[in-house]
Amino acid sequence: MKLIIFITILIATFTFSEAKVFSKCEFVKTLYNAGVPRNELRDWACIAQYESNYNTAAINNYNTDGSKDFGIFQINSRYWCKIGSVGNDCNLNCNSLLNDNISDDIKCARLIKSRQGFSAWVAWNNRCQGKTLPTVSECGF
């Protein structure tokens, strides 16, 4: 019995320990290295700050249409990722947006932006557009 409990805890630890809270500089450097243009970094930082506080494990369960938002960019399950299997426009399982590897998140976020602009994010409209954006000069940009 003790062994079973131990194994269960071990599995749970490995399953859920992949989430990560990025620092702002770590986040913008990861984006830049993934090919995001320099002049977009402050807007993306603003989105990550107000959507998830840079936490890859963030999930929003409160959309009126029953969809959910996942990860550091709060990507929505209605059109972009799919709950329970790989699918929708980013061809992603929403759960894969919750771990510490945000390369798939970035790719999907850039697809969303290419179709709808930054205004696809409610937080960008309300808290970033026309406002003072987070600075990235201290991150070397």
Ligand SMILES: *[C@@H]1O[C@H](CO)[C@@H](O)[C@H](O)[C@H]1NC(C)=O
């Ligand atoms: C992150 O995920 C991508 C696929 O989305 C993969 O190609 C890459 O190797 C992963 N990076 C690490 C450090 O695991």
